[in-house]
Amino acid sequence: MSLPRHREADVVLRDGSTVHVRPVRAEDAPAVRAFLEDLSPKSIALRFFSRFPDLDRAVRWATKADQHRYGLIATSSADGRVVAHAGWERDPDRPERAEVAFAIADATQHNGLGTILLGQLTQTAAQAGVAVLNAEVLPQNHQMLHLFRDSGFPVTTRTLPGVVLVELATSPSPATLERFESRYRVPSHSE
Numbered sequence: 001m002s003l004p005r006h007r008e009a010d011v012v013l014r015d016g017s018t019v020h021v022r023p024v025r026a027e028d029a030p031a032v033r034a035f036l037e038d039l040s041p042k043s044i045a046l047r048f049f050s051r052f053p054d055l056d057r058a059v060r061w062a063t064k065a066d067q068h069r070y071g072l073i074a075t076s077s078a079d080g081r082v083v084a085h086a087g088w089e090r091d092p093d094r095p096e097r098a099e100v101a102f103a104i105a106d107a108t109q110h111n112g113l114g115t116i117l118l119g120q121l122t123q124t125a126a127q128a129g130v131a132v133l134n135a136e137v138l139p140q141n142h143q144m145l146h147l148f149r150d151s152g153f154p155v156t157t158r159t160l161p162g163v164v165l166v167e168l169a170t171s172p173s174p175a176t177l178e179r180f181e182s183r184y185r186v187p188s189h190s191e
Contacts, residue, residue, distance in 0.1 A: 008023075011113070013112055017076070019077060019083060020074065021073070021074045021116065022072065023072060023073075024062060024063050024073045024085065024087070025063065025065075031075075034081070036058060036059065036085075036103065039106065043109075045138075046140070046141045046144070047102070049138065061089070062085050062087060067090075068089060068092070072084075072085070074108075074113055083107075083108045084102070084114075086102045086120075087100070087121070088100045088101075088124075097131070099134055100121055100125075100135050100168075102114055102117060114147045115147060115151065118153075122153060122168065122170045125170045130170055133170060135168075136163045137163065137166055153168045155168050
C-alpha cells in the first residue's frame with residue numbers, strides 16, 4: 001500500500017505568522033536536527049520522555065517516509081527554518097493502527113499548529129488504511145492532551161502509571177473536516 005500524496009500548504013497561525021506545511025524528506029535531516037536541538041529542555045522531555053534523547057535516532061525516525069511511516073514538517077515563512085515535526089508510524093503487528101508524535105518549537109506553541117498537523121496526519125493515515133492513531137502522553141503534557149481531546153476526532157484516553165494512552169479514530173466528522181480545511185489558505189496581499 002502506498003502512502004497518500006499530501007498537498008503542501010501555507011498556513012496562517014493564530015498569531016498571524018505563516019508557516020509552510022509539507023511532507024518531510026530525507027534531505028531535511030540537518031534542518032530537523034537543528035530544530036530538535038533548539039527545543040527547550042521541557043519540550044524535549046515532553047516529546048521524548050527523556051532530557052537526553054538519542055537525536056541521531058530521532059532524526060532518522062523523523063525524516064524517513066515509507067509505507068509504514070509518514071511525517072510532516074512546518075517551516076517558518078520568515079526564515080525557512082523548521083518549527084515543527086509531526087509523524088505517524090504503523091504498528092507492524094496491527095497495520096490498521098499507528099503511533100503519532102509531535103514536536104513544535106517553543107516560540108510557535110499555542111498558535112494552532114498542532115491542530116493543523118493533527119488534521120493532516122489523520123487524513124493521510126486514513127488514506128493509508130490506518131483507522132486509529134495512538135499516543136503515549138506524559139500526564140503533565142497538558143497541551144498535547146488538550147490537542148487530542150479538543151480535536152473533534154473521536155478520542156479515548158486511559159491512564160496508566162506515569163502515562164496517558166490516547167487513541168484517536170482517523171474518521172473525522174464533517175464539522176471537523178471543515179475546521180481543518182478553513183485553516184489552509186494563502187494570505188492575500190490585502191490581508
